[in-house]
């Protein structure tokens with residue numbers, strides 16, 4: 001109330017206080033609950049990081065065991081949900097399937113509607129973390145016409161996902177611990193990023209006391225946009241376009257500088273980072289490692305490196321402090337692991353889930369939370385009389 005201030009795109013407005021995630025965009029620092037992502041990426045697992053973000057501290061042995069058991073126990077989706085897949089065209093984008101399936105979970109678990117029942121919220125959290133993984137893998141299987149592969153209790157979170165994605169009845173997927181490790185790293189690096197577009201969406205929807213499934217489904221829709229999580233798919237498509245065009249990166253750098261072209265370098269720039277995105281740094285190193293371990297020579301990695309070099313030595317990018325962001329190199333790893341391009345943003349969603357949940361929970365547990373409701377500066381007509389249809393020119 002009182003004086004309304006205009007701040008389009010919330011460039012200078014904090015919508016909340018929060019103790020989950022710290023970013024220093026000038027220095028390129030990212031910490032979850034105070035712990036630098038470099039340490040988490042090297043030493044932790046995605047499940048442990050999910051616990052850290054959601055519950056505020058690293059789990060003890062007992063807490064981790066209990067949490068993992070909960071995730072294992074809730075990995076199946078209701079058999080009736082499998083029929084939903086039959087309704088989609090085989091060309092359906094998996095993000096469209098994911099958002100609607102996640103919202104549909106509220107119809108199978110109506111008890112999630114009670115956002116203030118803490119015990120129930122814990123179960124809902126476990127259901128989400130576990131089932132989104134199953135839903136994502138099933139949507140891939142549907143798109144390529146293969147039978148669904150059910151989750152297996154003996155496998156770790158990431159191994160289980162890889163198995164559901166790539167196992168076929170004729171041949172079980174061989175779990176490679178190095179690949180499991182890199183998948184853990186990627187998911188950890190995507191796990192939270194304070195008040196980005198999708199997380200702010202989850203918080204805004206959640207502020208109306210919408211249930212957790214519905215709030216997360218809204219976040220998934222926001223993430224799909226090409227300026228947000230959808231950028232990882234766009235990056236690989238752009239790199240491939242450069243390759244097909246003959247590989248001249250300077251031509252594309254020039255195009256990106258020309259505002260009238262409508263072309264931007266995908267995977268470059270960030271609202272908060274005015275320095276190298278710390279996630280991109282780690283992902284770049286991991287991309288090198290994974291490709292050499294798998295013996296893959298991907299021409300797109302060379303193009304990406306050249307493009308980065310060309311952009312970072314161009315005054316346009318230097319002056320505007322535009323650096324590669326998290327989406328720039330991640331797609332190259334996903335490609336090497338066998339993920340099709342349209343699954344990249346789904347992978348981002350899987351990684352960002354704990355962050356969305358943590359923010360929803362933090363907000364929901366704060367008794368002083370009010371419904372989110374921005375104001376506006378009205379620029380329309382002053383009072384104007386209705387003109388009947390006959391009298392309108």
Ligand code: CMC
Nearest residue numbers: 227228229231256264265266267268269270271320325326
């Ligand atoms: N290529 C060319 N020019 C760019 C780019 C780019 N990728 N990004 C920003 N600029 C220019 C922009 O035109 C503007 O120039 P000027 O000052 O002359 O008007 C200046 O740099 C500042 O950019 P902005 O658009 O005001 O910055 P923003 O904070 O509103 O947008 C962004 C941030 C990430 C949406 C934008 O940099 C962008 O569109 N990048 C490409 C898409 C992308 O990679 N998105 C992923 C973001 S990271 C992970 C995630 O959130 O999913």
